[in-house]
Structures are given as C-alpha cells and as structure tokens.
Amino acid sequence: MYERYHIDTSPTKLPSTQIGKFEIIRKDNCFNCGQCMTQCIYDVHTREDRDQRKMAEPVSQLCKNCFSCIQNCPQQALEMVRNSKYESLGNTYWTPDKILTIWNEAEEGKIPVYGAGYRGPFKGSGFDSIWTDMSEIVRPTRDGIHGREYIATAIDLGRKLSWITDFENLDPPNIRVIQIPMFFDTDPLGLCLKNIILAIAKAAHRIGTFAYVNLEDYSDELKPYIESIAFRFPLHKAGHLDSVPWKKVNLIEIVLPKEFSSSKLEKLLVKIKKHNSTALISLGLPSHLLSEEIIKLIQASSVDMLNLYTDSYGNSSEGDMFISESIRKLHLNLVKRHMRDEITLMGKGGIAAAEHVPKAIICGEDAVVLDLSLLVAAGCRACDPCRIENCPAELKKVDSETTAQRIINMMCAWRDQLLEILSAMGIRDVRRLRGEVGRAMFYEDIEKESFDFIFEEKPLFK
Amino acid sequence: MKNIEIKHRPSPYRSEISLYQISLSDDCFHCGLCVDVCPYGVFERKEGFNHVSTPNSALCEGPNCKAGVYHCVTKCPVDALKIDVNPQWRTLGDFRWTPELIVSTWQQAETGETPNGNREYKTGSSGGGFDRFDFMMEDAAPITPEEVERIDLSISLNRREDGPSVEIPVPWYGAGMSFGSVSLPTMLSRAKSAKAWNTFTSTGEGGYPDELIPYKDHVITQIATGLFGVREETIIRTRIIEFKYAQGAKPGLGGHLLGDKNTPGVAKKREAVPWTSLFSPFPFHSVYSVEDHKKHIDWVKSINPDALISVKVSTPSDVDMVAVGSYYAGANIINLDGGYGGTGAAPEIAKKNIAMPIEYAITKVHRFLLDEGIRDEVVLLASGGIRTSYDIAKSIALGADGVIIGTSELIALGCVRCGNCESGRGCPRGIATTDSELDQLIDPDWGAQRISNLYVAWQNQLKTLLLQLGLKKIKELRGRTDFLRYTDEE
Incomplete structure (x- = not known):
C-alpha cells in the first residue's frame, strides 16, 4: 500500500544547548520598582520568590532583544550585552548563528520563521554566494503551503538504465530509493564515539537513509540498523572487511587515495559483487579529477556511486577549491562524457545549513553527505580544533536516543526547507533540481550581468 | 504642495x-x-x-x-x-540595519533633521549592493535654502496615455502591511502621513479597516492571493489597486498569519475563523499565465475603471519577462520587491536565498523595458531593502522611477528590529501586533508625525543630493548610473 513519507518529530531539549544570544544584567542601582516586569512581555523579569520586595535575576534565555525594559528603566540599571558564550561558539565557517539555528531545528523540528527582513551580509562565500530562483507564475498543480505534500524529495541511487538493448535478457539495474537526498556520516571527526555513532545510525534507519560507518567503528549494537548502514573503508584497509557483516549491507564505499592500484580495486569489487550482489558500490574520491581507471569502472558498471570528499568546511584536500565549485566540475565532466546517469554523485563536506542542501544539488550532487551538522545537533559547538577531552557539550556522554531524535527533528526541518525552495521554484521532484544551474543565480555572474555595463570603464572583475 | x-x-x-x-x-x-x-x-x-x-x-x-x-x-x-x-x-541592529542606521532613523523621526556629520544615516554595512554604491560628485559651491526648495521630487504614477493622472510629490509611497500583521494604530499612522504628504500607503491583504476610509484617496487596496477582505466596495473606494503576486521576503511561498495574531477583530475583517493560522496560497489560483493575468486586471477594471493598476512581483531571474508581460496586460505600475525586504513573518531560508536582491533586479528590468521600447509608459517602483534617502537615490539612479518604503516607516515608529513580529502577542513595541494592550503603545497622531518628520529629512537630503549632482528634478536622475561608483570590497 502507498504510504506517504513523513518524519515524526518530538521536541527534545538538550541542557547544554540552552545558550541565548543576549544577556540581561541588572546592576546594583536597581531600586526594585518593577517597571521592567510591566514592560516585558516575555517574563524575563520577575520578583524573587522568597522576598517579593526584590527583583529576581533576569532570565536572559527568554529575552528577545526588544529593549523595552532597558529603555524604560528609571534608574538605567539594566544592560543588555552579547552573550560571550554564544559569541565563542564555532568558527568562521560554522558561525554561532548557524550553530544556534541547527540547535533550534534539532530541538523543535520546525523551520526557523521570524518577522522582519533579512539581517545578514549581502552575500557570503561558497554556497552563501548563490541565490535560488522562483517562478512568478506556475502550474495549477502546485499551491505554496498547501499541496506541498505532492513534492517528492526521494532520489534513486545507482546506475539508471538508459535504454533497453536486449529484451530477452533484461538486466534491471540495481536501484534503491531513499526518501531524502541526505546521507549521514557517523564519524566526521574520527572521534569513534560509540553513543554518537549509534544515534546517527538509529536516526538514519528511522527516516530511511544511509549512515556511513567506518569498519573499526562497527559493533554489535548497530546490528538492528544494518539495512541502513553503509560500510566505508579506505582501499588499503580492505583486508579488514571480513571483521564486519558486510555481506548484509546495502551500500559499501571504498575511499580511494590519490594514487592506487587498479588491479587491487578491481579484485576487491569482484569479491564484493560475488558475495553481496545487491549492495550498491560507491567510490570515495579525494578530488574532482576523474582518473581513467575510474571512468573505466563507471563504463563497465562496476560502481554505482561516487562520493567527493572534502573537509567539514567544504575544502578539498588539494587546496582552496570549495565544494560548490569542485562538484560542478565533476558533474560537468560526467555530463560531457555522457555518463552522468550511469552514476549517483554525492559530496561530503561544507553543508552547514538547510539552504546548502538544495544549492549543493543545483551544483550537481544527487545527494549530500552530512557531517559536522549531525554532531552539532548532538550539542557539538564546532570548536576548532576539537577538544574532545574537555568537550563543553560532553559528547562522550550524550544519550543516543535523545541525539537520534534531535537528528530526526533537524532532518524534518531541513526537508521542509528543501520543500520551501522547491515549491518556490515550482519544481515537484528534487531529482529535477540536480545540476539545474539555470534555477540559481551565482554572485559573480549576476554582478557582471547587472552592474558591469554601468562601469564599463572599470570592470568589476578583471 | x-x-x-x-x-x-x-x-x-x-x-x-x-x-x-x-x-x-x-x-x-x-x-x-x-x-x-x-x-x-x-x-x-x-x-x-x-x-x-x-x-x-x-x-x-x-x-x-x-x-x-x-x-x-x-x-x-x-x-x-x-x-x-x-x-x-552591539546588541542592536544587524548588517543591513546597523545600530547607527536605526538610531539615526529614530533621530530623523524625532526631529525631522538630518543627523550631523558624525552619524551614519546613508548606508548599512552589508558589504554589497546599495552599501557598496556611492555617488560621485564634485565639491560644489555652498548651497542656499532657496535652491534646495526649487528642486522637484515629484513623480507620476501613470505614464500611459489613458487613465487618470496621479502625481506624488516625493518619489516614494508606503508598502502594503496588512491589518493583522501590524496594528490598526500603525496603519492609521501611515495613512495619516500619506494623506499629509499626498502620497499613498497600502492596505496589505488583511482587508480594508473602516477606520482608514477618511484617508481613502491615499490608501491603495491590495489584492493578494488569499483574497482576504477583498470586496467590491474596497476596490471601488481606491485610486490604485495593487495585485500582489509575490513578496520579496518569501517569494513563491505565499503568506502566513500565525494563529496567535488572528484576533476576532482581524478574523472579522478577513472573514475567517479567529485564532486559526491563515495561509495565503501561492500563486493566484486564477492566474497561471500572462493571459490570465490580463483577465485579472480586466476584472478589477470592470469594477473600478478609474483605478491605476500596480503589480507587485518578486525578483526571480526572469523578472524582466514578468514586467513586460504585466505592462502588456495593462499595468500602470510595476513594483519589484527584492529578496532582502521586510516581512511580518517568513522562513529564514526564504529571506536570504530565494530570488535576487533588488539592486540587480532594477537594472535588469529597466534595461529590458528600454530595449522593448516601453520604458516611458510604465512606472517602475522598487521595494525590499530600501532603508534611507540614499537607497532611494541609488535605486532611481539604477533605473527605477521611485520606491516603496516599509521597514523604515516602522523604525520611525520605534521598531528595534528584534524580529518577534510573528508569534505570541506580537511586537513588544506595539507596532506589528494585534494585542489589544500592546497596540495602545502607538498613538496614530504621534506616529504620523514621526513618519512625516522622517520624510522631511529625506526630502531635504534628496534635494541637496540632486543639487550636488547638478540636477533639477528627480526624474532626471533615473538610470543615471554614471553618477554611481562602486567602492572596493574590504
């Protein structure tokens, strides 16, 4: 029977993430008149329980930055400052704002909605220098907030059959469908935290996607989620494969070094196919350049997926190319070789907010692999470098059930936001978004197109 | 005037x-x-x-x-x-509305005077678009008040041969804000100042409260996709009818009034059930092509043949085509609403990511209309992220005829941009709220004067700027990109 895909959310608070942007300070010259209490509509100010003559410490968490109490205090005894704890979150890519947004999404499972217009910089770098498109006039079948359930976020994994050549011996391709174009990386920082790995695998299993698990991270605890686990290992560790139940999984990824022995890889692929013929096989790539060996493997249908690896900032190991650019190059290379539909293309790294998902897909990915964002949902503060021994979020101790639910909440919010973007474009299937750069505006292009003619004498870009 | x-x-x-x-x-x-x-x-x-x-x-x-x-x-x-x-x-403001900009707007609303030299009142610090533009001008001779007085800021809102002629003395009018998203005293403040200035303000899509009827010659009736509160009498009453196809802050997503703000009074105007969330769909269910759009315009024209038609669209990459289509369907005014514009509630993902900032759209559409040979028959107004008199001048220099102002008017009323317009009791400063206690915080006469004061300051700044550029009329500034310079990115 047809079942409509749905992600069940449940509000899940995490004490370590209760950090507000602002702090209200009550100075000593307060004379307890209670004016602030009358002014505040968010209950930041109350009287002390034990002694009603005195004002209690303000509950900064509830403050929404409206300045009403501050501007009405007859003593100028109230002060609002930026919360230093909030300011010290994350780093320049994983900004405090991005972390707080993920925390809220993980807590509530809702799309962030606020009043007043956009507040940020005109444009950022990487994904933040892309705008997505919309259509003013669209087909009758689509209807903004209503009818959004008819938009599909499912994608197919694996080689697609372009045409049928031999009707006698049909060789149906090995295709799997997942309901969201997002994969999980269970151990993006190589921390080997059992509780986190378990939580991410659980979440992947419940919402029907795949979680990458390194061979050494596997334990029997993960057995119930084996259908949703993708084993991942570097080529030189192929010998360890037999330490895990790889014959039962649906996806296996071999991470390639820059240079490798193709005969060794081919042997390994034969072995995998022999004992687990239904598993999809993915190759993890260190760079967007396709070697002849890989092209041959795609042509021979020996592999089903490619996964481009970058770090959690989206930078390739090569240097400063951001994933939006490297994935576009890889995608176009595959298109040029007429083999784009022979392979599923994914990218790991750089996805730090919901809007990065559709933008990565526009740049050519079929699906994204989420990394650090999942840890952030668990309470991580993206410290750089990671100080796991003194982790402020105590990641080693977080409960895996709570974390799984938080990741599910976040995925629900992210999927809903993907739907917003698709619905604004009038696209009803995320598969149609792949590589659709025509449905996006890139900063450099649009800046040239709109402004260069104005400044003909001194062009904006040399 | x-x-x-x-x-x-x-x-x-x-x-x-x-x-x-x-x-x-x-x-x-x-x-x-x-x-x-x-x-x-x-x-x-x-x-x-x-x-x-x-x-x-x-x-x-x-x-x-x-x-x-x-x-x-x-x-x-x-x-x-x-x-x-x-x-x-540091806790006030953001990249677009810096603390300096908010405070200087408050000052202008209080005194009607341009802030002195030390306080920034022209641009924000978003690092792009308007905030990277600058006017090139020579150090001219000292300017006398009489010269400033002679500068003409008026624009016409109907440039077609037929239909009534409508002129406004300043190149801007007020944006649509619905009853429900903002309080009635806020709407009244805006309407009163629109009347005093002989310009316009717009109802938004929450219906036409009876309290606005005394200002009906200066109130635009908006017809948006939810058709909330749209009735024949509200269409007949007005001099300009605005079709809202999309809003810059949430293009392609329709509108959403959260249940908390849908009080019985709001619900009555919208002919809806109180305390339920109200959705405006996207798009118009009767418009799936430019031909349908023409039918739409013909429909309201049959009800009120004397009204000018304004079409409000957001800024996708094909906005130039949409503008041309609207013109041929009979629109007098094309209102481009850029992506960084204000809103009573919108998903954060939409504000930042969907559709282009207004700066790009203005030049794009202006040039396209020129190529099409119809630029002088249509009025192009820009909105969505226009904060100061300098943003107005830059929009016009990029190719718009005038602009539409929303957020700045609310700042004049005391908004701090805390962004809590959408939930619970709404705005703690009494602007974007429907709470019966909070909406008492704004007195319409006080509010109207604050907005007027801001306008006076802007008017003087624009006139002085035109003088410095050697122009006599704001109309002469349109499309004069040669006055603009792009400052380097830090």
Missing part, C-alpha cells in the same frame, strides 16, 4: 539606546561643572534640585565632542565621570 511642518516627537521611552555610556560615580558631589561644560546638554540639574540628573548618554558625541576629547571627564574635579562605549550598542 503645502509645506509639511516638523514637530518634535521624542520616543515615549525614558532613555535612548546610545553608543556612549556616561556614568557618575559615588564620588560626585554635584558641583554641576559638567552641566556647564557640556555643549550637548548631556548633564542637567533640574530647577530647584541639588543633584545632577542621571546623564542623558544619547546626546554625547564621544571623541567627536566639539569641546575636545573627554572635555567633561578631564574637567571633573573629583574624577567621578566616566565615558565608555556602551556594550549594549
């Missing part, structure tokens, strides 16, 4: 948010020397009082003090005075 009077209208709050913070320690023995030395009146000893009042930090100019740096501090005989940068300053 009769002159608009400036009336001093301070904010109702006890203290202002200020860049500098001045404190008197317990050592102060209230000699009152600071009262005498401060040129700005920061210190005051009220008549009959022994003590100096709490210093009014908002008036302090800090190191730019004309009496010299820390003049008062060094003069104090007991070192009881301290000037610090207020840590609170």
Whole structure:
C-alpha cells in the first residue's frame, strides 16, 4: 500500500544547548520598582520568590532583544550585552548563528520563521554566494503551503538504465530509493564515539537513509540498523572487511587515495559483487579529477556511486577549491562524457545549513553527505580544533536516543526547507533540481550581468 | 504642495539606546561643572534640585565632542565621570540595519533633521549592493535654502496615455502591511502621513479597516492571493489597486498569519475563523499565465475603471519577462520587491536565498523595458531593502522611477528590529501586533508625525543630493548610473 513519507518529530531539549544570544544584567542601582516586569512581555523579569520586595535575576534565555525594559528603566540599571558564550561558539565557517539555528531545528523540528527582513551580509562565500530562483507564475498543480505534500524529495541511487538493448535478457539495474537526498556520516571527526555513532545510525534507519560507518567503528549494537548502514573503508584497509557483516549491507564505499592500484580495486569489487550482489558500490574520491581507471569502472558498471570528499568546511584536500565549485566540475565532466546517469554523485563536506542542501544539488550532487551538522545537533559547538577531552557539550556522554531524535527533528526541518525552495521554484521532484544551474543565480555572474555595463570603464572583475 | 511642518516627537521611552555610556560615580558631589561644560546638554540639574540628573548618554558625541576629547571627564574635579562605549550598542541592529542606521532613523523621526556629520544615516554595512554604491560628485559651491526648495521630487504614477493622472510629490509611497500583521494604530499612522504628504500607503491583504476610509484617496487596496477582505466596495473606494503576486521576503511561498495574531477583530475583517493560522496560497489560483493575468486586471477594471493598476512581483531571474508581460496586460505600475525586504513573518531560508536582491533586479528590468521600447509608459517602483534617502537615490539612479518604503516607516515608529513580529502577542513595541494592550503603545497622531518628520529629512537630503549632482528634478536622475561608483570590497 502507498504510504506517504513523513518524519515524526518530538521536541527534545538538550541542557547544554540552552545558550541565548543576549544577556540581561541588572546592576546594583536597581531600586526594585518593577517597571521592567510591566514592560516585558516575555517574563524575563520577575520578583524573587522568597522576598517579593526584590527583583529576581533576569532570565536572559527568554529575552528577545526588544529593549523595552532597558529603555524604560528609571534608574538605567539594566544592560543588555552579547552573550560571550554564544559569541565563542564555532568558527568562521560554522558561525554561532548557524550553530544556534541547527540547535533550534534539532530541538523543535520546525523551520526557523521570524518577522522582519533579512539581517545578514549581502552575500557570503561558497554556497552563501548563490541565490535560488522562483517562478512568478506556475502550474495549477502546485499551491505554496498547501499541496506541498505532492513534492517528492526521494532520489534513486545507482546506475539508471538508459535504454533497453536486449529484451530477452533484461538486466534491471540495481536501484534503491531513499526518501531524502541526505546521507549521514557517523564519524566526521574520527572521534569513534560509540553513543554518537549509534544515534546517527538509529536516526538514519528511522527516516530511511544511509549512515556511513567506518569498519573499526562497527559493533554489535548497530546490528538492528544494518539495512541502513553503509560500510566505508579506505582501499588499503580492505583486508579488514571480513571483521564486519558486510555481506548484509546495502551500500559499501571504498575511499580511494590519490594514487592506487587498479588491479587491487578491481579484485576487491569482484569479491564484493560475488558475495553481496545487491549492495550498491560507491567510490570515495579525494578530488574532482576523474582518473581513467575510474571512468573505466563507471563504463563497465562496476560502481554505482561516487562520493567527493572534502573537509567539514567544504575544502578539498588539494587546496582552496570549495565544494560548490569542485562538484560542478565533476558533474560537468560526467555530463560531457555522457555518463552522468550511469552514476549517483554525492559530496561530503561544507553543508552547514538547510539552504546548502538544495544549492549543493543545483551544483550537481544527487545527494549530500552530512557531517559536522549531525554532531552539532548532538550539542557539538564546532570548536576548532576539537577538544574532545574537555568537550563543553560532553559528547562522550550524550544519550543516543535523545541525539537520534534531535537528528530526526533537524532532518524534518531541513526537508521542509528543501520543500520551501522547491515549491518556490515550482519544481515537484528534487531529482529535477540536480545540476539545474539555470534555477540559481551565482554572485559573480549576476554582478557582471547587472552592474558591469554601468562601469564599463572599470570592470568589476578583471 | 503645502509645506509639511516638523514637530518634535521624542520616543515615549525614558532613555535612548546610545553608543556612549556616561556614568557618575559615588564620588560626585554635584558641583554641576559638567552641566556647564557640556555643549550637548548631556548633564542637567533640574530647577530647584541639588543633584545632577542621571546623564542623558544619547546626546554625547564621544571623541567627536566639539569641546575636545573627554572635555567633561578631564574637567571633573573629583574624577567621578566616566565615558565608555556602551556594550549594549552591539546588541542592536544587524548588517543591513546597523545600530547607527536605526538610531539615526529614530533621530530623523524625532526631529525631522538630518543627523550631523558624525552619524551614519546613508548606508548599512552589508558589504554589497546599495552599501557598496556611492555617488560621485564634485565639491560644489555652498548651497542656499532657496535652491534646495526649487528642486522637484515629484513623480507620476501613470505614464500611459489613458487613465487618470496621479502625481506624488516625493518619489516614494508606503508598502502594503496588512491589518493583522501590524496594528490598526500603525496603519492609521501611515495613512495619516500619506494623506499629509499626498502620497499613498497600502492596505496589505488583511482587508480594508473602516477606520482608514477618511484617508481613502491615499490608501491603495491590495489584492493578494488569499483574497482576504477583498470586496467590491474596497476596490471601488481606491485610486490604485495593487495585485500582489509575490513578496520579496518569501517569494513563491505565499503568506502566513500565525494563529496567535488572528484576533476576532482581524478574523472579522478577513472573514475567517479567529485564532486559526491563515495561509495565503501561492500563486493566484486564477492566474497561471500572462493571459490570465490580463483577465485579472480586466476584472478589477470592470469594477473600478478609474483605478491605476500596480503589480507587485518578486525578483526571480526572469523578472524582466514578468514586467513586460504585466505592462502588456495593462499595468500602470510595476513594483519589484527584492529578496532582502521586510516581512511580518517568513522562513529564514526564504529571506536570504530565494530570488535576487533588488539592486540587480532594477537594472535588469529597466534595461529590458528600454530595449522593448516601453520604458516611458510604465512606472517602475522598487521595494525590499530600501532603508534611507540614499537607497532611494541609488535605486532611481539604477533605473527605477521611485520606491516603496516599509521597514523604515516602522523604525520611525520605534521598531528595534528584534524580529518577534510573528508569534505570541506580537511586537513588544506595539507596532506589528494585534494585542489589544500592546497596540495602545502607538498613538496614530504621534506616529504620523514621526513618519512625516522622517520624510522631511529625506526630502531635504534628496534635494541637496540632486543639487550636488547638478540636477533639477528627480526624474532626471533615473538610470543615471554614471553618477554611481562602486567602492572596493574590504
């Protein structure tokens, strides 16, 4: 029977993430008149329980930055400052704002909605220098907030059959469908935290996607989620494969070094196919350049997926190319070789907010692999470098059930936001978004197109 | 046009948010020397009082003090005075509306005067678009008030051969804000100032409250996709009808009034059930092509043949085609609403990511209309992220005829951009709320005067700017990109 895909959310608070942007300070010259209490509509100010003559410490968490109490205090005894704890979150890519947004999404499972217009910089770098498109006039079948359930976020994994050549011996391709174009990386920082790995695998299993698990991270605890686990290992560790139940999984990824022995890889692929013929096989790539060996493997249908690896900032190991650019190059290379539909293309790294998902897909990915964002949902503060021994979020101790639910909440919010973007474009299937750069505006292009003619004498870009 | 009077209208709050913070320690023995030395009146000893009042930090100019740096501090005989940068300053504002811009807009709304040289009132710090543009002008001879007075800022809202002629004396009018998203006193403030200025404000899509009827010649009836409160009499009543196809802050997503703000009064106007969330769909269910759009316009024209038609669209990559289509369907005004514009509630993902900022759209559409040979038959108005008089001038220099103002008017009413318009009781400052207690915070007459004061300041700034550029009319500025220069990115 047809079942409509749905992600069940449940509000899940995490004490370590209760950090507000602002702090209200009550100075000593307060004379307890209670004016602030009358002014505040968010209950930041109350009287002390034990002694009603005195004002209690303000509950900064509830403050929404409206300045009403501050501007009405007859003593100028109230002060609002930026919360230093909030300011010290994350780093320049994983900004405090991005972390707080993920925390809220993980807590509530809702799309962030606020009043007043956009507040940020005109444009950022990487994904933040892309705008997505919309259509003013669209087909009758689509209807903004209503009818959004008819938009599909499912994608197919694996080689697609372009045409049928031999009707006698049909060789149906090995295709799997997942309901969201997002994969999980269970151990993006190589921390080997059992509780986190378990939580991410659980979440992947419940919402029907795949979680990458390194061979050494596997334990029997993960057995119930084996259908949703993708084993991942570097080529030189192929010998360890037999330490895990790889014959039962649906996806296996071999991470390639820059240079490798193709005969060794081919042997390994034969072995995998022999004992687990239904598993999809993915190759993890260190760079967007396709070697002849890989092209041959795609042509021979020996592999089903490619996964481009970058770090959690989206930078390739090569240097400063951001994933939006490297994935576009890889995608176009595959298109040029007429083999784009022979392979599923994914990218790991750089996805730090919901809007990065559709933008990565526009740049050519079929699906994204989420990394650090999942840890952030668990309470991580993206410290750089990671100080796991003194982790402020105590990641080693977080409960895996709570974390799984938080990741599910976040995925629900992210999927809903993907739907917003698709619905604004009038696209009803995320598969149609792949590589659709025509449905996006890139900063450099649009800046040239709109402004260069104005400044003909001194062009904006040399 | 009769002159608009400036009336001093301070904010109702006890203290202002200020860049500098001045404190008197317990050592102060209230000699009152600071009262005498401060040129700005920061210190005051009220008549009959022994003590100096709490210093009014908002008036302090800090190191730019004309009496010299820390003049008062060094003069104090007991070192009881301290000037610090207020840590609170950094909690106000954002990249687009910097704390300086918010405070200077408040000042203009209070006094009707352009802030003095030290305070930024022209641009924000978003690092792109308007904030990277600058006007190139030579140091002209001193400007006399008579010369400023002679500059013509008026624009026409109907450039077609048929239909009524409608002129507004300043190149802007007020954006649509629905009853429900903002309070009735806020709508009244805006309508009163629109009437005083002989310009317009728009109902938004929450219906046409009866209280606005006395201002009907200056109120635009908006017809948006939810058709909330749209009735024949509201269409007949107006001089301009605005079709809202999409809104810049949430293009392609329709509207959403959260249940908390849908009070019985709002629900009655919208003919809906109180305390339920109200959705405006996207798009118009009767418009799936430009031909349908024409039918739509014909429909309202049959009800009110004398009204001008304005079409509000957001800024996708094919916005130029949409504009041309709207023109051929009969629109008099094309309102481009850019992606960074204001809203009562929108998903964050939409504000930042969907559709292009207005700066790009203006040039794109302006050039396309020129190529099509119809530029002079249609009025192109820009909205969505236009904050100051300089943004207005830059929009016009990029190719718009005029602009539509939303957020700035709310800032004039005391908005701090905290962004909590959408939920619970709504705006804690009494602007974007439907709460029966909170909406009392704004007095419509006070509000109208604050908006008018801001307009006076803007009017003077624009006139002075035109003089400096050697122009006599704002119409001459349109499309003059040669006046603009792009500052380098830091």
